Amino acid sequence: MKELQERLSSGCIDFGEKGSDEFYEMIAMEDEALLDHYLESGEITESKIREMIAERKIFPCFWISVKTSRSQ
Numbered sequence: 644m645k646e647l648q649e650r651l652s653s654g655c656i657d658f659g660e661k662g663s664d665e666f667y668e669m670i671a672m673e674d675e676a677l678l679d680h681y682l683e684s685g686e687i688t689e690s691k692i693r694e695m696i697a698e699r700k701i702f703p704c705f706w707i708s709v710k711t712s713r714s715q
Contacts, residue, residue, distance in 0.1 A: 647704065658703040673700045 647655040654673050660666040670692060671681035677695070681687055695701045 654698055654699075655704050656701050669703060670695060674702040697711055 656666070656669050658666075665689050670687055671678040674695065677687065677691065687701060692701070696703060
């Protein structure tokens, strides 16, 4: 994740961590007004997250793992 943020944008956010304090802190860091609000209230609404995505301030990232099996 760190490499994506360094190479592309700090707005690349790991949505697999949704619900954690780190998840919300990373989103808040991408908008000064939102950061102030988050520090005061400790929350970010789903609608604000959607708005940040639409405004291209944050970029949701998801990680998957694929396991294949080969039967013969």
